[in-house]
Each structure stands twice: as C-alpha cells, then as structure tokens.
Amino acid sequence: MLIKRNNQLLFINGINPIAVSAANMDAVYNAFINGLNPANNILPLRPPVERHPYSLAFPIVAEFDRYIIGTFPPISYLTDVVAFGLVLPNNANVGMPNVPFYHGNMEGLWQPLFDAGGVWAAYQAITCPMCGNNTPCPLCRNNKKGFIINWLFQNNINVCDIVSYTTRFAYNANDNNLYNIYPNWELMNTIYTSPKKVSILFNTSSMFGMRGLNLRIDGQIREKAQSFNIFLRAFQKAGARIYIDLLTPLPCPQGWVQVTPANVNLINVNSPYKCVIKIKIVFEKSVEIDDTTFEKGTKEIYCVFGPSPANQAAIQLGGNLIYQNVNAGLALPMNHANFCAHMYGHFLNFWGGGLAALQGLNQ
Numbered sequence: 001m002l003i004k005r006n007n008q009l010l011f012i013n014g015i016n017p018i019a020v021s022a023a024n025m026d027a028v029y030n031a032f033i034n035g036l037n038p039a040n041n042i043l044p045l046r047p048p049v050e051r052h053p054y055s056l057a058f059p060i061v062a063e064f065d066r067y068i069i070g071t072f073p074p075i076s077y078l079t080d081v082v083a084f085g086l087v088l089p090n091n092a093n094v095g096m097p098n099v100p101f102y103h104g105n106m107e108g109l110w111q112p113l114f115d116a117g118g119v120w121a122a123y124q125a126i127t128c129p130m131c132g133n134n135t136p137c138p139l140c141r142n143n144k145k146g147f148i149i150n151w152l153f154q155n156n157i158n159v160c161d162i163v164s165y166t167t168r169f170a171y172n173a174n175d176n177n178l179y180n181i182y183p184n185w186e187l188m189n190t191i192y193t194s195p196k197k198v199s200i201l202f203n204t205s206s207m208f209g210m211r212g213l214n215l216r217i218d219g220q221i222r223e224k225a226q227s228f229n230i231f232l233r234a235f236q237k238a239g240a241r242i243y244i245d246l247l248t249p250l251p252c253p254q255g256w257v258q259v260t261p262a263n264v265n266l267i268n269v270n271s272p273y274k275c276v277i278k279i280k281i282v283f284e285k286s287v288e289i290d291d292t293t294f295e296k297g298t299k300e301i302y303c304v305f306g307p308s309p310a311n312q313a314a315i316q317l318g319g320n321l322i323y324q325n326v327n328a329g330l331a332l333p334m335n336h337a338n339f340c341a342h343m344y345g346h347f348l349n350f351w352g353g354g355l356a357a358l359q360g361l362n363q
Contacts, residue, residue, distance in 0.1 A: 001289055003233055004223045006179040009167045013049045022290050025049050025165040025182055033081065042087045043075070043094070047168045052161055052184070053077045054102055058149060060187050062194040064158035066350060068109070069187075070203040071227045072163040073097075074173035076105055088171050101145045102159050105173070108309040109203065110148060112340035116348055117155065123147055155348065160187050162230045175204060175225040183234035185292040192281060192299045199276075199302035199350045202228040208305040209320060212271030213244075219261040228303065232259075232279070238294060239287050243280035246270055247359045256280060273321045273363035275343070276304050276355065304350070304358060306343040307336070321363050 007017040013028050032048040052072065079086055079096045086094040095105075103109035114120040126143050152159055165182035191198055205228035206214060216222055221233040221242075236242055236259070243256040248270060257263050271277075280300045287294045307313055307323070314336035317323050326342065327333040334342060346354035 001183070001234075001237055003181040003183060003230055003237070004179045004225060006167070009046070009169075009179055012046050013167060015049070020180075020182070022165065022182060026051060029165070036082050036086070038084045041082075041085060042091075043078075043089060043171065045089045047075075047171060049165060049167055049180075050075075050078075052164050053081055055160075055164065055184075057101060057145075058152070058159060060158065060160055060184075060190050062190055062196065064156055065194075065196045065198055066155075066157045066347070067191065067198065067200045068113075068157060068159045068203065069200055069227045069231065070102065070109075070159075070161045071175045071225060071230070072161055072166055072178055073102070074105055075168075075171045094171075097141075099141055099144045099148070101148055102161065103203075104145075106311075107144075108311070112309050112337060113344050113348075114151070115337070115341040116345035117151070119151060160184065162187065162227045162234075163225075178225040181225065181230060183230060185234075185289055188231070188234060189292050189294060191301065192294060192297075194299070197302070197351075198299075199304055199347070199355075200231075201304040201306065201344075201347045202226075202231070204228065204308070205305045207271060207274045207277070207303075208307065208322065209316075210272045212269075212274070213267055214271075215259065215264045215268055217261065217264055219259055219264055221259070228305070235281050238289055239283065239285075240294070241282040241284070243282070244271075245278040245280075246274065246362070247277050248274070248362050274305055275322060275346075275361045276302060276358040277362075278302055302350070302355065304347050306347070307340050309340050311336075322361050325361060325363075 002020055010017045015024055015028060028049045029051040076095050076097050079094055080100045088094060097104035098107050110123065111120060114123050126140055126147060128137065128139050162184050163181050164184045166178045167180045168177040170177045204226040206212060206226065207228060214222055221229055221236055223233055232242060242259040244259060244267060245256050257267060278300055280298060282298045283294050283296050285296050307317060317336055323339060346357045
C-alpha cells in the first residue's frame, strides 16, 4: 500500500505497480546496493528505490511514551551503507552525514532538543585527537550516535521515521520529491497497540503554520510527504476511522470531530496554528497489511507540532502567530534556534506542564 504513488518510477525500478510489497521493494533496493562499488560509484540518473537505513539502529517498542517522528533521510545516508564515496549523476560528490543516525546530516534536530534538555554542551564536547576541524572522524561520529541513543533511552523517547521505502525524483533533501512511499507499518502498529498514553512530536507538518491540515474535499488526507500527513493518511488507507480534537479555545469546535467530507471545512478552517492536538484511530475490524495486523480497537494519541529546526524555516518564522505570541512582551524576541529549544522543552516536559503550555499556545 503506497502513498504518493508514481507508476513511472516503479516501472523504471522494475516493480509491478499492481503488486507492490515490502519484499519486492527490498529486493530491488538490495540489487541496487549490490551493484555499487568503489569502481562503479555513480548513482543512477533516475533515483532508485531506497530503504530506510536506521530502522534497526533504534528499537520500535511500546515501552516508550513519547516519539519523535520524521520522514526520510537525504541520499547522503548511503555513504554509510556502502562505506565508500558516492557520486551524483552531475559528478558532484555525495557528502557524508555528520552522524550516522536520524537527523545526522546537519544535526539540526539534536541542537535545539539537547539545548532544551541541558546537554548540548556535553554533546558538543565529543571529540578526539583524530578529529579534524571540519570533518568528524569515524570514532567521533559513532560516539555522537551513542550519546544520542543513550539520551533517548534515558528520557523514554523513541525516534523514528514514518517512511520505510520510497523513491525520489531528485537527489536532494526535499521531502516533496518523495514518491511511492511505503509507510512504516511496524511503527504505526506499535503506537496503536501501546498500553501507554502516547505523545508524538512530528518533525514535518503544516499544522504549526497557516495551512493547517488542509483536507481534500472528499475527506481524504492530502498525500503530502510530511510525517504527520503520511501517518494519518496511512491509517486512513488501512481502513481506520480518524477523529480529531483540535484542543482549541472557544468559540472553535470542542471535542472529537470525525474526518469526513461533511467536516472538511470545519477542520480546515480551525486547524491552522496548532502546537498540540489529539487524534483517535478506530479500526472497526481487524486489518492485515503485509505482515502487520491492526486489530479491532481504538487508540488516542497526542500529536505535537513545532517549528522546523531547518535553517531555512527561520525565514518565515516571523509571520507565525504562535511565534509572535510566545515573544509578546519579551524585550528581545527569541531567535529561531532559541525558539525551537523553547518549544522542544514543552515536549520534553509533556507529561508535566508541557501539554498545558502547548495547548495554551493553540490558536
């Protein structure tokens, strides 16, 4: 079951669009990887099927009560998979991630998150005599990865991505180029069946800004390559009913609203500028997708949205109502990095006062 299907890209990679499964995407990916070597290291003109590289680096288990969910890493991760330099079709070298782990390219997520957690200085101090001024050495890269994993375990936070397999139109980090998205069904079922209250920080979503959820007129979640949209759309395509509580102050609608064509306008009008909402996933009967079974039942989940840690997100931040309200009354408004750390601090303290603080910022 694919999201943002593009049959041309499937055909190019030798996959029959009528029968797409994790197994055949995996086979095509393995054939691509096995064909790469130091003497033949130029990536194909048309990007191949890709498999998420870090799915085994951190366990997806129900013991966690907070999750950070992203989309999919950029092509640079492949330099860790094959352990030699790769070249793009335009002869440009593919850079290596700073850390061989989620969000390791520029470490953009870890700086504000660790700043909020009070450990950024300790993370920055990870170095060794082998390490150059600009390029982290293998030992430092793995030590940073170990630091991140240990911190996540200590804080009961699971980090993962919503995409297991995908193809892309271009070799860049733009999620809009991701097509033929095969969702991470294991992650979704783990969250759905968790006996705990769960809150999820979605790294990519339009809910924090002026666009809101932006449902289609037929009540379907738009198939955009953003982690929150993929998460909801995958449940929707699996046959689940979805309800949303926007946790918005009066006079906006209160309580659960089902995602249906009749409620599209109500949800679209009232969903922009949200820091936290609740969703309810309801399966009226058991559903099996590949090797994953979603049993009949219901799960409520808190969904948290914040500013993107990407540097380019700072350009439009000044026009965001949430940002303006947080900075109101401050003699010196927070810059992008400090604002990200401020918002992530509420997520870290979600089960304390963080939920109330985030809900108080909803517009």
